Amino acid sequence: MPSGNWEANQLQAVVFLRKAVLPADIFSAITGEAPDTQEDRPKEGVRVQTGPFLRGSLQVVLNPIRIDVVLSPVLGPEILLGGASQTLGDFATTLEDFASAIRKWLPGCGLPASRLALVAKALAPADSVIGAYQVLKDNLTSVIVEPGKMQDLMFRVNWRAESVCMPERYLNRLTTWGAITAKTQAGPAGSFPTVQVEERHYAYREIDVNTPAEHSEELPSDQLVPIFDELLKVVLSTAKGGEK
Numbered sequence: 001m002p003s004g005n006w007e008a009n010q011l012q013a014v015v016f017l018r019k020a021v022l023p024a025d026i027f028s029a030i031t032g033e034a035p036d037t038q039e040d041r042p043k044e045g046v047r048v049q050t051g052p053f054l055r056g057s058l059q060v061v062l063n064p065i066r067i068d069v070v071l072s073p074v075l076g077p078e079i080l081l082g083g084a085s086q087t088l089g090d091f092a093t094t095l096e097d098f099a100s101a102i103r104k105w106l107p108g109c110g111l112p113a114s115r116l117a118l119v120a121k122a123l124a125p126a127d128s129v130i131g132a133y134q135v136l137k138d139n140l141t142s143v144i145v146e147p148g149k150m151q152d153l154m155f156r157v158n159w160r161a162e163s164v165c166m167p168e169r170y171l172n173r174l175t176t177w178g179a180i181t182a183k184t185q186a187g188p189a190g191s192f193p194t195v196q197v198e199e200r201h202y203a204y205r206e207i208d209v210n211t212p213a214e215h216s217e218e219l220p221s222d223q224l225v226p227i228f229d230e231l232l233k234v235v236l237s238t239a240k241g242g243e244k
Contacts, residue, residue, distance in 0.1 A: 009204075073086055
């Protein structure tokens with residue numbers, strides 16, 4: 001089994017619309033609570049709602065062509081001193097919680113959806129740059145990763161997955177891999193030089209599973225959950241098995 005203690009960094013569900021819809025309170029429909037903030041831009045047909053959800057911050061963005069539901073960590077001032085996590089917690093657990101909320105919302109959402117997507121970004125902490133590349137080496141099969149010799153690796157590939165629900169019989173399964181070093185610096189406001197407080201190393205993984213781009217017909221409402229469950233299954237299997 002590929003290595004890495006992966007933690008969720010950002011989770012995103014996307015509903016691509018066949019036609020524009022009127023602004024709705026999607027945040028409350030998903031979370032059961034009113035958003036902390038709401039911004040409406042009527043001329044653009046855009047509504048942005050934000051509020052706390054699942055140990056993070058949920059943002060719902062509605063525009064004429066798509067709806068994005070994005071869960072991200074809450075990054076307060078303490079992040080500057082290394083006292084806050086840049087993640088939402090255990091990858092599989094957080095993803096299951098997020099997916100459960102989306103699954104409950106989809107059947108009654110009433111949206112003219114033509115496509116769905118589920119995007120899951122994750123970080124695996126490492127004790128060094130070499131350690132981050134070792135995690136990548138254990139997860140990648142199409143690239144020869146040489147920890148200690150390679151730098152600036154960024155690898156992206158689309159290995160399609162089979163689909164039972166989509167008439168095209170496939171799903172796009174894009175994965176992106178890399179190594180990240182996050183440096184925290186501190187000093188008096190507006191002054192230089194600053195002092196490096198902390199340096200953290202991570203392997204980075206993004207799994208983007210989505211329905212075929214050529215599908216333009218409206219998806220049957222009773223198929224939204226089965227299709228979403230297919231997306232979730234592929235994301236989880238990729239997280240468990242690595243690139244392929």
